[in-house]
Amino acid sequence: MSTFYEEDELDDEVNLTSGVLARLLDLLKPYWLTVLLGILSIAVVSWLDAYFTVLNKRIIDEGIVARDMNAMVRLFWNYGMITMGQVVAFFVMMLSVGIQGERIRYDLRKKLFNHLQKLSLSYFSKTPIGWIMSRVTSDTEKMGDLLTWGIIDSMWALTNISFAIYFMLQLNTQLALIVILSLPLMVVVSFKFRVKIYYHYRKSRKANSKMTASLNENITGVRIVKALRREDQNLKDFKVLSTDMFRESYRAGLLSAIYLPTIQTISAISLVLILWRGGNMVGNSLLSVGTLQAFISYIMFILWPIQDLARVYAEMQNAIASSERVFSLLESQPGVRNRKNLLPVNSLVGDVEFENVSFHYEDDEPVIQNLSFHIPQGQKVALVGTTGGGKTTIVNLLCRFYEPTSGTIRIAGNDYLNYSLEDIQSRIGVVLQIPHLFSGTIRDNLRYGRLDATDEEIERAAQMAGAHDFIVKFEKGYDSDVGEGGNQLSVGQKQLISIARALLSNPDIFVMDEATSSVDTLTEALIQKGMQQLMTGRTSFIIAHRLSTIKSSDQIFVIEDGQIVESGSHKSLIQQRGVYYNLYTKQFRQDLEIKLDPFAEAGAEVNPA
C-alpha cells in the first residue's frame, strides 16, 4: 500500500529555488561538528587516494629507476603509514557520517510523528493513511541518505577530482591538459546516463507495485475469478503489467550496461593521446616512467568519482522531492487549535448547549445548519436517524474534533473554545462504533483510559463494564495479547473493552456511537449494562441503534439533513406517528427477526473455512 503513494510522484518537478535545500541543510545544523568531521575525513581520504598515485610514481622514479634501496624502503614505509592514516580517516568518516545519518532519520521520524499528533481530524479525513506512511518511512530514508552519503560521496568525488587535477598539473602541464579536456565530456555523458537510468529504475518500481496490486487482487478475489472463468483474460491483463515491469527494468539494466563501457571508451581516447605524447617524452627522456604511469592511473581512476557524482545528482532530484513533501507535512497547521487566554477547568460537569451551530466540511455543502439545543447536566440524549444525516458530525463537534463554522457550543456555561483541547478531550469519554484497540495486552488497552490507573482500578473498571468475565477466561487473563488492531478478539469483546476503557477515564460527558453489527445476546446484555454504568450521572450523547438504549434515554433527537426534525421522549414521539414512529417499528421488527431466528447468524458464510 505504501509503495503506491511512494511511486505515485514519479514526475515531480523539483523546484530548487523554493528554499528546500536551505531547509535541508538546516537539519544538519545541530550536527555541524560531525558534518565537519566527516567532510574533513573524506577530504583526507580523497587527498590520499590521489596522493598514492604520486607515491607510486616516486617509488618507480626515486626507488626502482634510481636504484636507491634506502629511498625505496623509506617510500614503501611511507606508503604503509599513509595507508594506516587513510584507513583511520575512513573509519572516522564512516562511523560519524553513518551514525549521523541514522540520527537524522530518527529525528525526522520523530518530528513527523510528533507533528501528526497535533494535526486535527480534518487532516486525517482528507489525507490517505498510506500517503502519510510513505512520508514517515521512505521519504525520511531518502532525506537521510542525501544528507549523509549524498554529501559525502559528492565531496569525495569533487575533492578527488580536484586533487588529481592538482597533482597532474604538478607533474606535467601538457599531459594534465589532455586529461582535463576530456573531463567535461565524461561528466556530461555520466550525468545524462545516470538520470536516465534512475528514471527507468523508478518507473520499474512503480510498475512493480502495480503488478503486486494486481496479483494481490487476483488472489483475494480468486473465487469470483474461478466462477467467472476469468483466468485467461486476467493473465493477459497481468502480462501487460509484467511487460511494463520488464521493459523498465530491462531498460535500466541495458543503460547501466552501456554506461560504464561508454565512459571507459571516452577515457580510452585520452589515454591513447597520453601514451602517444607521454611515450614520446619518455623516449626523449623528457618524462619519467613513473610520471607516465601516474597519468595512466589518474585517467583510469577518474571515472569513478565522476560516476559517483552523477549518481548523487540523479538521486538528489528525488530526495529533494521527498523533502518537499516532508516539509509540507510539517508545515500543515492543525485546523483545531487552542485559543489564547484559556479558562482553567477542573471539570466539565454542567449543561451542554448548542446555539445556532452550523458546520460544513466543504464549502457550499452544509452538514449541520443552525442547530440549537440545550441538555441539562446528567441527561441522556439519543441521536437517531438515517446514515449521513449528521449524527456523527454533531458528536465530532461536541468532542471538538471539529469546530463549528458558525454558532456556539457551550459546556458548563462557557463557550468551549475557551477551554483547552486537552481539557475537553480528556473529560469527554468516547466509545466508537468500530472499537479501535492498539496492539499490546488487554491491560495496556484498558490503561489507555487512565495511564496512572492501578491494576485493581483496571480490573474494577472491567468488572463494571462486564468485561472481566471473558478476560479472565483467557489463559493469560489481563495480559493476553489483543493482536494487531485487536483482531484476536470478537467485535463484542472489543466493545466491552472500549467501554471499560472509557469508564476508567471517568469522564464528565459520555459520547457513544453504538455499533450496528449484532453480537450474541449475552454479550449484548453485558454491553447494555456497561453503558448504563457509564451513563449514570453523566451527560450522555448516544448515536443509538438499539431500541433499549433509545427508549431509556431522556431525550431523543431525530436527525435528518443536519436538522433535528423530531425531538422528545419515546412516548411522545411514538404518539406523533412521524419519522420516529417509522424508524422505531422497522427497527422493532428487525430486532425481533434476528432475536427469534433459529438460524441466527451475523452474515453469510462465504468461505467454508
Added chain:
Amino acid sequence: MLFVVFAENDREEEMSFTEKSYKPIDINKVISGKKTSSLWHLMSGFHLHYLVANLFTGLAALARTFIYLYLGGFVDRILEQGVVGTDLIVSALSFGGLITLQALSSFMSSWMATFTAENSTRRLRDYLFDHIQRLPYSYHSEAKTGDLLERATSDVDTIRRFFADQAIGIGRIVMIFIISFVAISQISLRLALISIIIIPIILVVSMFFFKALSKAYEAYQEQGAKISTDLQENLSGVRVVKAFARQDYEIEKFDKDNKEKFRLGKKFIRMHSLFWPLTDIVCSAQTIASSFIGATMVFDNIMTLGQYLSFVGLLGWLIWPIRNLGRLIIATSQTFVSLGRISTILKADEEDMTSATYQPEGNIQGQVKFDDVCFAYEKDQVVLEDVSFSCEAGEVVALLGSTGSGKTSLVNLLPRFYDVTCGQILLDGVNINEYSRQFLRSQIGIVEQEPFLFSTSIRGNITYGVHREVSEEEIVMAAKEAAIHDVILDFKNGYDTMVGERGVTLSGGQKQRLAIARTLLINPRILIMDDSTSSVDMETEVQIRAALEKLMMNRTTFIIAHRIQSIMNADQILVFDQGKIVQKGMHAELVNQPGIYQDIYEIQARIDSALQEEIERVDLL
C-alpha cells in the same frame, strides 16, 4: 547518443514486447532435481545468452589483463629502444583498442546477463501468476494471501538479482582472479603465490561478515516494519488518541520503537565501519608487501620495470575483488532459500479445467439431482452427509440452516470448487464430473452476499467475466434491472468511476446489485445466490426484489436464505442441520409440518402482534 534508442515510440514497442512470445518453461524440470538445476531450467531459452554473457565476462577479464601486460611491455620497449614515431602511435592505438575491447566485452556481458535475468523472471512471474489463479479453490482457502504474494514478488526478485548480479559477479571475480594469477605467475610464480596468502582469510572473513550483516540488516528492517505498524495503528486510531488526549503517550511509545531502530541502525553502521577499514588494512598490507618484494626483484634484475608495472596493476585485481566474493556467496545462499519457497507453490497441482468425458451441444437445461452426496474437507470432518434431492430446470431451491450447517459447502460442489467425497451430482442426468470445469462454470452464475469488486471501473466490474463484447446499452439496461443504475449515476464519473477511488464507497447491498447486473449479462443456466440481509429502505428493497425475480426467471436457482420472506415462493425448501437435510418440501407443506420451518414462519406473526402490543402500550402510557 546511445540512449536515443529508447526515446519515443513507446506504443509500438509495447506491442512488440507483449506479442514477442517466449519459450514456455518446462516446469517439471524446474521443480524436480537439485536447486542448481532448477535455476538452470528457469533460464531455458536463454541459455545461449547466458553462455555469451559468461564468455564476454572472461573476454573482458582477459582484455584487462592484457592491458596491464601490454603496458609493462610498452614501458620496457620505450626504455630499451626508445620507441618513437609510428611505432609509438601503433602501440598507443592498440592500447586504446584493448581498453575498448574490454569495455565492449563488459557491455556485452552485462547486456546478455540483464537480458537473461529480466526475461527469465518475467516469464516466471507470468507463470506464477497464472499458476496461482489456477490452483484449486481448496488451496486458496488454506493459503495465506500475504505469503503467496511475498513468494511471487520478492522471492522472484531475489532470483532475478541472482541471474543479473550474483551468478555473473561470482564468475567475473573468479575469472579475474584466475587470469590475473596466471598472468602474474608468468612473470614470477613465487611472487604470484606470495601475493595470495591472505586471500583465504579475506574470503572467510568476508563471508562471516556478510552473513552477520544480513542478519543485522534483517533486524533493522523488522524494526522498520514495527515502526510502520505503530504509525498505522496511531493513524487509524486517531480518534481514540484524540478522544483520550493521549498524544504524549503515543509520542513516547513511538519514540521507544524509533530509538530502537536508531540503535539497530548504529549497530549496522558499526559493523560496516569495522569490516571495511580492517580488511582495507589486510589487503593493503598484502599489496604493499607484494609490491615491495616485486620492487626488490627489479633491483635484483629478476624482473624488468615494465613487468613490475604490469604486476602492480594486476595485483589490485587479484586482491581487492575477493571482499565482494563473500557478499555474492551469501546472497546466493539466500537465492536458494527463495527458490525453495517458490518451488512449493509450483509443486501444487493446478485445477483441471478442460478434460471432459461429456460435452453437451449448447447450454444445459438445468436439471439437478443430488444422489447420496457426502463431503468432507478433511477426513473425519464430515460437512455434508447423505444429501439427496432433485429439481427440475428453472426451479428455485432454497437452502435454510444455521452457519456451518453445510449450505455453502453444498453450493461449492456445483461449480466443482470442491469434488464430492461420495455419492454423485447429476446435471441434466449426467454426473458433473463428466463435464469440464470450464463448461460447468460457464453455466453457473454466483451472486455473493457481499461480492468482491476489482479495482477497475464500475463498467469493468459489471462486464467482468462476461465472455463477449457488451454494448453500452446492454450494460445500462442490466444496471437498471439490477436497481443500481441510479446509484452509479450519482458518482461523479458515472460508469467510469474507479472502484476503490477515494469517496467511492459501495455498501454490501450495492456491491451485490453490481454482481446481479453482471450475472444478468452473463445469463447463466444455474444461479447460486446469497440472500442479502443488509438493511435498505423500503423502496430499494422493492427494487431489489424485482431485480432478483428477473434474475431468477427461467434459471435453476439455489438461494442461500437468511430470511423466510425471500423463500416462500421457492419450489423446494431444504432445511439443513449439521450437514443433513432435516426438512424438505414447499412452503405450503412445511408450514403445516411441526419442525424448524414452522417455528421460523410463526415468528413473523409473533413479531406483528408483539409490535402491536408495544405501540398500544406506549400510547396508553
